[in-house]
Amino acid sequence: MKQMLSLLILACIGTGLTSFAGAQARPFPGPDVQQIYQRLLPQIEKIPAFDHHAHPGFSDDPDVDAMAAPPDASEALRTRDDNPELIAAAKALFGYPYTDLSPEHAKWLVAKKAELKKQYPGTAYFNMILDKINTESSVANRAVMPDYLDPQRFPWVFFADSFMWPFNNERETARNPDEGVYIPLQEKMLRRWMQQENVSKLPAKFGDYLEFIVRVLADNRKKGGIAMKFEVAYFRPTTFSDPTREQADDIYQHYAAGGVPSEKDYRTFQDYIFRFLVNLGGRLSFPVHIHTAVGIGDYFNLSQSNIMNLESVLRDPRYRSTTFVMIHGGYPLEREAVWLAAMKNVYLDSSFGELAQYPAAFKDTLKMWLETFPDKITFGTDCFPYNEVLGAEESYWLGAESSRTALAAALAEMISENEITETRALELAHGYLHDNAVKLYGDKVH
Numbered sequence: 001m002k003q004m005l006s007l008l009i010l011a012c013i014g015t016g017l018t019s020f021a022g023a024q025a026r027p028f029p030g031p032d033v034q035q036i037y038q039r040l041l042p043q044i045e046k047i048p049a050f051d052h053h054a055h056p057g058f059s060d061d062p063d064v065d066a067m068a069a070p071p072d073a074s075e076a077l078r079t080r081d082d083n084p085e086l087i088a089a090a091k092a093l094f095g096y097p098y099t100d101l102s103p104e105h106a107k108w109l110v111a112k113k114a115e116l117k118k119q120y121p122g123t124a125y126f127n128m129i130l131d132k133i134n135t136e137s138s139v140a141n142r143a144v145m146p147d148y149l150d151p152q153r154f155p156w157v158f159f160a161d162s163f164m165w166p167f168n169n170e171r172e173t174a175r176n177p178d179e180g181v182y183i184p185l186q187e188k189m190l191r192r193w194m195q196q197e198n199v200s201k202l203p204a205k206f207g208d209y210l211e212f213i214v215r216v217l218a219d220n221r222k223k224g225g226i227a228m229k230f231e232v233a234y235f236r237p238t239t240f241s242d243p244t245r246e247q248a249d250d251i252y253q254h255y256a257a258g259g260v261p262s263e264k265d266y267r268t269f270q271d272y273i274f275r276f277l278v279n280l281g282g283r284l285s286f287p288v289h290i291h292t293a294v295g296i297g298d299y300f301n302l303s304q305s306n307i308m309n310l311e312s313v314l315r316d317p318r319y320r321s322t323t324f325v326m327i328h329g330g331y332p333l334e335r336e337a338v339w340l341a342a343m344k345n346v347y348l349d350s351s352f353g354e355l356a357q358y359p360a361a362f363k364d365t366l367k368m369w370l371e372t373f374p375d376k377i378t379f380g381t382d383c384f385p386y387n388e389v390l391g392a393e394e395s396y397w398l399g400a401e402s403s404r405t406a407l408a409a410a411l412a413e414m415i416s417e418n419e420i421t422e423t424r425a426l427e428l429a430h431g432y433l434h435d436n437a438v439k440l441y442g443d444k445v446h
C-alpha cells in the first residue's frame with residue numbers, strides 16, 4: 001500500500017500533474033465548481049428516485065399519520081404556507097399562472113387539483129405526481145393504506161409504537177397538551193391492530209399479547225408492509241433499559257385488566273416491547289425505521305430524544321440481523337449520527353433535513369455524509385399534506401428538488417476539491433437517490 005502510494009506520488013511529480021488523478025484534495029473548491037454543478041444537475045435530475053420516507057395522502061385523509069400535529073404547533077419558515085418556493089412548486093406541478101399565493105389565487109390551485117383528480121382517477125393521480133418529480137417509488141409511512149395509492153409504487157411502512165401503550169393511559173395523556181393529542185391516537189392505532197386480528201380485549205396472558213404482536217406484523221407483510229416505523233421520541237425519552245421478560249410479564253399481569261401503571265413500571269414494560277419489536281424486525285426481515293430528529297409541538301424534548309440515546313440498542317450484538325434506518329438522520333445532530341452508520345446494519349435517511357435547511361446548508365450535510373459512509377445514506381422527502389394549498393404534492397416537489405440541487409452542489413464541490421472523479425460522483429448520486437435504500441428490501445421494492 002505504502003509502496004503504491006510512493007509510486008503514485010513519483011508518477012505525479014514525473015508528469016507534472018497538478019489536476020486530479022492522484023493529486024491531493026484541496027481545501028477550497030476551484031473556480032470550476034459552478035460549471036461542474038451545472039453539468040451534474042441535469043444528470044442528477046434524470047436519476048429515478050426511491051423516496052425512503054414520505055407521508056403521501058390528501059389533507060382530508062385522517063389515516064396519513066398515526067399521530068397528529070398539536071393545535072398551534074409552530075411551523076419552521078420553510079413549511080409555512082407563505083413560503084414563496086411553493087409558487088415554483090405549483091408552477092412546475094400544475095402550471096400555476098400567478099406569481100403569488102393570495103387566497104383568491106390559491107382557489108385556482110385547489111380547483112386545478114380537483115380537476116386533475118377527476119382526470120387521473122383512483123391510483124393514477126399520485127402516480128402522475130411521482131412521474132412529474134421523477135420518483136419511481138415512494139414509501140408511504142401511514143397508519144393504513146388508502147385505495148388511492150398504488151401499492152406497486154407506494155410500499156407501506158406501518159407504525160409500531162402503539163404496542164407500547166396497551167394499559168390505562170390517563171397519566172400519559174395528562175402529561176402535557178401534546179400528549180393529550182398523541183396518546184389517544186396511539187390507543188386508536190392499537191384498537192385497529194386488535195380489530196385486524198379479531199382480538200376484542202387485551203389477552204390475559206403476556207405470551208398471548210406478544211403472539212398478537214407477531215401476528216400483526218406477519219399480516220402487515222401480507223398487506224404489503226416493508227418496514228416498521230417508530231415515532232416514540234414524541235411520546236417518551238428514547239433511552240431504553242434492558243428488562244427481563246419476567247419483569248415485563250409481571251407488569252402486564254398487574255395492569256392488563258385495568259389500573260394506572262406508575263411511570264417507572266410503564267417505561268420498563270415499554271422498554272421490553274421496544275426491544276422485542278427490534279428483535280422481531282431482524283427475525284422477520286422488517287427494517288426498523290426510527291424518527292431521530294427534532295419534532296413538532298411545544299413539548300417535544302430535544303435532549304431526551306437525542307439520536308445518540310439509541311447507540312446502546314444499535315450497537316447491541318443481539319440485534320445484528322436487524323436493519324435500522326435513522327429517519328431524518330438525527331437532525332440537527334447529523335454529524336454525530338453519521339458515525340452510527342459505521343455499523344453494517346445502520347442507515348441514515350436525510351428526509352426533513354432538506355426542508356429544515358435550505359439547499360445552501362443541506363448541501364454541507366450531504367457532503368459530510370457522502371465523504372464518510374456514502375453507501376449508508378438514503379434520500380427521503382418527508383412529504384406531508386399540510387393543507388389544501390401546501391399538499392403532499394407540493395412538499396414532494398420541494399423535498400425532491402431541494403435534495404437534488406443540494407446533492408449536485410455537494411458533489412460538484414467534492415469533484416472540484418479533487419476528492420472524487422465525476423464518474424464516481426454519479427455513482428454516489430445513484431446510491432443516495434435510489435440504490436442504497438432499494439437494496440434493503442430485496443425484491444419487495446424497485
Ligand SMILES: [Zn+2]
Nearest residue numbers: 053054055382
Ligand atoms: Zn415523517
